[in-house]
Amino acid sequence: MLHKKLIKVVVTLLIIGLVPVTAVQAGMREQFPVSQGGVYTEIGDTVNSNPQTIRQIEVDLDDPFTELNLTYPNPLNSFASTSSQALKTVKEGKRVVGAVNGSFFDYGSKVPLYLISYENEIVNIGLSTFGTDHYVNKPIAFGIDKYGKALIDRYQLQLSLSHNQQTYQVDNLNKIREADELIIYTPEYKDGYTDTNQYGVEIILSNASKNTNLSFGDHVTATVSGIRAFGDTKRPEIPEDGLVLSAHGDKRAILEQMKIGENIELNIGIENKWMDSQFMLAGGPYLVSNGTNVMDMSPTNPRAQERAPRTAIATDKTGTKVYMITVDGRQAGYSSGMTLNEFANYLVKMGFHKALNLDGGGSTTMLARKPATEYATLINRPSDGWERAVSTTLQVISTAPLGKPASFKAVLSKTDGIKVGSTADIKVNQLVDQYYNPLPFDPSKVQITSDLGVIEGMTFKATKSGKGTIQVKYGTVTQEITVVVEQEATQFSDVPHDYKYFTEISYLTDQGLIKGYNDGTFRPLKTLSRAEAAILLIRSLNVQADVSPVSFDDVPEDYKYYDVIATVVNAGLMQGKGKGIFDPDGLLTREEMAVILDRGFNLTGEADMTFTDVTQKNFGYSSISALVANDITQGFPDNTYRPKNSLTREQFSLFLYRLIK
Numbered sequence: 253m254l255h256k257k258l259i260k261v262v263v264t265l266l267i268i269g270l271v272p273v274t275a276v277q278a279g280m281r282e283q284f285p286v287s288q289g290g291v292y293t294e295i296g297d298t299v300n301s302n303p304q305t306i307r308q309i310e311v312d313l314d315d316p317f318t319e320l321n322l323t324y325p326n327p328l329n330s331f332a333s334t335s336s337q338a339l340k341t342v343k344e345g346k347r348v349v350g351a352v353n354g355s356f357f358d359y360g361s362k363v364p365l366y367l368i369s370y371e372n373e374i375v376n377i378g379l380s381t382f383g384t385d386h387y388v389n390k391p392i393a394f395g396i397d398k399y400g401k402a403l404i405d406r407y408q409l410q411l412s413l414s415h416n417q418q419t420y421q422v423d424n425l426n427k428i429r430e431a432d433e434l435i436i437y438t439p440e441y442k443d444g445y446t447d448t449n450q451y452g453v454e455i456i457l458s459n460a461s462k463n464t465n466l467s468f469g470d471h472v473t474a475t476v477s478g479i480r481a482f483g484d485t486k487r488p489e490i491p492e493d494g495l496v497l498s499a500h501g502d503k504r505a506i507l508e509q510m511k512i513g514e515n516i517e518l519n520i521g522i523e524n525k526w527m528d529s530q531f532m533l534a535g536g537p538y539l540v541s542n543g544t545n546v547m548d549m550s551p552t553n554p555r556a557q558e559r560a561p562r563t564a565i566a567t568d569k570t571g572t573k574v575y576m577i578t579v580d581g582r583q584a585g586y587s588s589g590m591t592l593n594e595f596a597n598y599l600v601k602m603g604f605h606k607a608l609n610l611d612g613g614g615s616t617t618m619l620a621r622k623p624a625t626e627y628a629t630l631i632n633r634p635s636d637g638w639e640r641a642v643s644t645t646l647q648v649i650s651t652a653p654l655g656k657p658a659s660f661k662a663v664l665s666k667t668d669g670i671k672v673g674s675t676a677d678i679k680v681n682q683l684v685d686q687y688y689n690p691l692p693f694d695p696s697k698v699q700i701t702s703d704l705g706v707i708e709g710m711t712f713k714a715t716k717s718g719k720g721t722i723q724v725k726y727g728t729v730t731q732e733i734t735v736v737v738e739q740e741a742t743q744f745s746d747v748p749h750d751y752k753y754f755t756e757i758s759y760l761t762d763q764g765l766i767k768g769y770n771d772g773t774f775r776p777l778k779t780l781s782r783a784e785a786a787i788l789l790i791r792s793l794n795v796q797a798d799v800s801p802v803s804f805d806d807v808p809e810d811y812k813y814y815d816v817i818a819t820v821v822n823a824g825l826m827q828g829k830g831k832g833i834f835d836p837d838g839l840l841t842r843e844e845m846a847v848i849l850d851r852g853f854n855l856t857g858e859a860d861m862t863f864t865d866v867t868q869k870n871f872g873y874s875s876i877s878a879l880v881a882n883d884i885t886q887g888f889p890d891n892t893y894r895p896k897n898s899l900t901r902e903q904f905s906l907f908l909y910r911l912i913k
Contacts, residue, residue, distance in 0.1 A: 284623050286349040287650035288687045289315025292620040292631070299594050302559065304579055305587035306598070307618050307632055309350040309648060311574040313400060317652035317687060320396055320574055322354070322368070322531040324375055324644045329362040331641035334617040338628055338647060347650045347689070348628045349621040352563055352576040354644025355535040356387060356611045364643045366534035367393060367407070372467040372527070374520065377409070377425040378534060387609060388536035389549055394565045394608050394646075398528035401571030404541075404606040407532065410521035411436070413497065413506075415514065420506045422518070425466065432501035436518060438463050439490050446488045448498050453507045454480040457516055458494040468527055472518040476510050533644060539564060539596040540607035547596045556592040561616035561635050565646065566599060566607035575604060576646065578618045582635040589635075614640045621650075624661075624682035624690045655685030662724040662731045664712065671740035672749040673758065675713045678733075680724065699725040704737045715750060744774035751776075753902050756909035765791045766905060776902035783813045783836035785848065785904070786820040792908055793852050798822040804834040811836070825852050843872035843895035845904065849884070850875035853911050857881035863893040870895055884910045 282294040289312040297304050311320055323337045332340075338348040356365045366378035366388055379388075390406065397403045411422035413434075423433040426441040429448050437446045446454065456478030462470060474495060480488050482504065490496050495518070499507045510516070526532060537549040549556050561581035567574055577599065581589020590598065592609065599607040614636040619628035628648075630639055664670075665677040678700060683691045700707040704720040707713075712722055717739040721732045742748055747757050757774060760766045766788060768774045780788075789795065802818045811817075817834055820826045826848055828834045840848075849855070855878040861867075866876055876893060879885045884907055887893045 285688050286621040286628070286648065287315075287318060287347075288652055289313075289318030289650070290350055290648050292350065297598075299590060299598060302588035302590075303586060304590065304598075305633075307578045307580075307620075308602075309352075309576040309618070309620060311350070311576070311648050313396075313402060313572045313574060317650055319649040319651060320402070321647045321649050322370065322395075322533055322644065323647060324354075324364065324368055324370075328364060328376055328643075331357075331362055331643060333639045333641050334619055334645045335630055335639060336641075337645045338619055341647060341649070342627060345651055345653070347621070347626065348619070348647050349650045350576065350628050350648035351617075351619040351645050352565070352578060353611055353615045353617045353640075353642045354646055355533050357643035362643070366536075367391070367409075367532060368534070368644065369395075369468065369522075369526075369529070369532040371530060372469060374425060374466050374468070377427060379424075379427070384550070385553060385555070386536075387549065387555060388534060390536065390538070391534065392536055392538050392608060393526075393532045393534040395526065395532040396530040397525065397571075398530075400530075402567040402574045403525065403529070403571060404538075404565070404567055404608045405525065407526050407534070408523055410519070410523075412519045412521075414517040414519070415506075415510060419519075423503075425520075429498050429500055432503055434497065434499045434503040434506060437490050437496040437498060438466065439492055439495075440464055441490060444490050446490060446496050446498055448488065450483050450485045452498055452500040453482050453504045454488050454499075455497040455507050455510050455516075456480070456488070456491060456494065457497065458491050460494045463493065463495050466520050468520055468522045470518075470520040472520070474516050474518070476512050476514045476516060479510070479512065533646070535565070535608050535610045537592070537609055539592075539609050540566065540599045540604055543600060543603070543605055545593070545596040545600050547593060549592060551591070551593045559591055560589045560613050561587075562590055562592075562595045562612040563610040563616045563618075564595065564599060564607050565610060566602075566604035569605040575602075576618065576648075577602075577607075578616050578632050580616070580633050580635065581613075583633060586633070611642065615642050617642070621688075623688070624684050626690055650687065650689070652687035652689060654689055654691065655687050657683060657691060657727040657729050658686040659684055659729060660724075660726055660731065662722075662733055664722070664733060664735065667735075669738070670714055670735060671738045672714050672717050673740065673742075673754060675708075675711050678707075678710045678712055678722065678724065680710075680726065683726065697726055702735070704735060713755075744768050744772060746773045747776060753906055757902065757905050759909055759913075760905050765908065766901070774901065776905070777900050779839045779898040780901055780904055781836065782826070782834070782838050782840050782844075783817065785840045785845070785899075786813065786816045786826060786836075788904065788908070789820055789825055789848065789852055790816060792912070793825075795819055795823050795825070802834075803832065804828055805832045807834045807836060839898040840904075841895060842893065842897050842899050842903070843870060843876070845899045845907065846875040846879050846885075846895075847872045849907060849911060850878050855879070855882055855884075863887050863891060865892045866895055879907070882911075 279295045279297045281296050286292050291310045293308045295306045338351050341348050364376045368375040393407050394404050425436045429435045457474035458477035460474035462472050562579045564577045580587035618632040620631040621628045661682040662680050702722040705714040714737040717737045719736045724731050799815050799818045800822050802821050858877040859880040
C-alpha cells in the first residue's frame with residue numbers, strides 16, 4: 253500500500269516571514285507562492301564559469317495547512333514518475349503543491365537502496381554496509397521527527413536477537429545475505445523464500461507474535477521449528493506465521509546453538525531522536541552541517557567530480573523550514589549542472605543549516621503548483637528530456653480549505669491602439685483564495701467601472717480620451733488596470749464620439765449599409781424619403797435585384813430609382829400608397845418603417861401595447877407590437893410612439909442596428 257500523510261501587469265507577492273533570504277539575491281528569475289506555507293523560487297547563476305539554473309521550494313512546517321510527506325511504491329520493486337506519484341496522493345482536502353524525487357534505487361531490480369521508514373514501520377531496510385566510493389557512504393537520513401520538526405542526521409539501526417539470555421546483533425532485514433552477516437527474513441521478502449545458498453545456517457521460526465510490517469519498537473517472539481544446516485541445498489521457505497534467521501561465516505555460530513522448540517526474541521529499534529518519526533529517508537552524502545561544507549565523499553571520486561543535475565533536501569537551524577533544491581544539468585548554455593563539491597558550497601552560500609544529497613542525474617525532478625492552478629506540475633527541465641520514473645518522492649501537501657477571493661489578475665484583450673469609440677474585452681483569471689487555491693470564476697460577482705468609458709458586461713467601451721483606469725472588483729478584492737485612450741477622427745463631422753448613436757451609425761457605415769454625404773456629414777436628423785428607405789432595405793437585407801415591371805405613375809422606367817423601387821415592391825417589402833402612386837420623395841413615417849422592418853426581418857412575437865397614440869385602428873399596430881416584443885423600440889419618454897411622425901436617418905440607423913445585432 254502506498255502510504256501518504258497527510259500582470260502588461262507584474263504582481264510581486266511578499267509573504268512576511270516566508271520569503272527566503274536567497275529569494276532576494278541577484279539572479280532570481282521567478283518567485284511565487286505554491287501555498288500558504290510554501291514558496292517556489294528560480295535562480296539563474298554562474299558557478300565556475302558554468303551557467304546554472306537552481307530551483308527551490310521553501311516549506312514552512314509551522315504553517316497549519318502544510319505537510320511534508322514521503323511516498324514510495326507498492327510493490328517496492330516498481331517505478332513511477334514524480335508527477336504520477338503526486339497524482340496518486342491527491343484526494344479531497346490534500347493538494348500536492350510541490351515535490352522532488354527522493355533517494356537512490358537499483359535500476360535493475362528497481363528496489364530502493366537505503367532505509368525507508370514510515371510512522372516507525374520499516375518499509376525498506378536497504379544496505380547495511382556503505383562503500384566510501386558510493387554517494388551514501390554513511391547511515392544518514394532526512395525525516396520529520398515526532399515533534400513535527402525536520403531532521404537531517406546520522407542513524408543507527410538497533411536490530412538484535414535474544415536466545416538463552418544472550419543478545420546478538422543482527423545485520424539487516426530482508427536483503428541478500430552477504431559474507432559474515434546475520435539477516436532476518438519475513439514473508440514479505442521476494443516470493444516467500446530466502447534464496448540463500450548452502451554456505452550458511454538458517455533457523456526456521458514459527459508462531460511469531462509479528463512477522464510483517466515490522467516497526468521500530470517491536471519485540472517479536474517466535475519458536476524454532478526447523479533448522480537448515482550448512483551445506484543443505486534445499487530452497488528455504490519462509491513460514492506464513494514465522495520468519496527465517498540466516499547467518500554466514502562468523503555469524504553461523506550464533507544460530508548453530510539453537511534447538512527446535514526454543515524461544516527466540518527479536519528486537520527492532522533505532523535511536524530515540526528517530527523513534528516515532530513521521531518518516532525517514534536515507535540518502536547521501538552529507539553536504540552541509542552547521543552551515544559548513546561537510547561533504548563526506550572524496551571530491552576526487554569520479555561520481556563527485558561529474559558535472560550533473562543534482563537534488564538535495566535542506567533545513568534551517570530550527571527544523572521548521574525545509575528546502576527542496578534542484579540544479580538542472582547536461583544542457584549547454586542553459587544549465588551545466590554541478591559537481592558535488594560545487595553543490596555543497598552553493599548550498600552553504602544559500603544559507604542552509606543542514607543539507608543532504610538525494611538522487612540526481614536524470615532522476616532530478618521538481619514539481620510546483622503554478623499560480624491559480626490546482627496541483628503541482630513539472631517545472632524543471634530533466635536532463636533526459638522527459639520525466640524519469642523513480643522510486644521515492646518528497647511532497648509538499650496543502651490541506652487548506654477553499655477560502656474567500658484574495659487576489660486575481662485582470663487584463664484587457666488589447667492594450668495598444670485603444671481609441672475613443674473602440675472596445676476591449678476585460679478578462680479575469682488567476683482568481684485565488686488566501687491559501688492560493690484556485691477559485692471558480694463567477695461573472696455575476698464582478699463589478700467594473702472606468703473614468704474613460706462605459707462597461708457593457710465584460711467589455712470596456714472608450715468614450716473619452718486620456719490616461720485613466722478600469723477598476724475591477726471581485727468580492728472585496730479590487731484591481732486597477734491602467735488604460736490610455738486615444739482620440740480618433742470621426743467619420744462624420746456631425747457624429748462625434750460622444751454622439752448618442754455614434755456606435756450604431758458607425759457600425760452601419762462600416763458595414764456599407766448606410767452612407768454619408770460628400771461633404772463629410774451624415775445628417776442624422778434629416779428625414780428619410782421612401783426611395784432612400786428602399787435603398788437601405790436592399791443593402792441591409794441583401795435583396796436580389798428583381799426589375800419585373802411595376803406600375804406607378806410617379807415611377808417611370810427611366811426614373812433613377814426605378815430598379816430599387818421595383819425590387820422592394822416585388823420582394824413584398826414596400827407597397828404603393830394607392831391610386832398608382834408610390835410617392836418616392838414622400839417622407840417615411842415611423843409607422844411605415846415598423847411595417848417594412850416587420851416584413852423584411854420576419855419578426856415574431858407581440859407585446860402588450862402601452863403607447864397612448866397606437867391603437868388597433870393603426871394599420872401598423874401588429875408591426876409596432878412586434879418591434880416592442882423584440883426590444884427594437886421603446887418609444888418616447890412620454891409613452892408615445894408617434895406613428896405619423898417622419899423617420900430620421902438616425903432613428904432608422906438605431907432600429908436597423910438593433911435588428912442586426
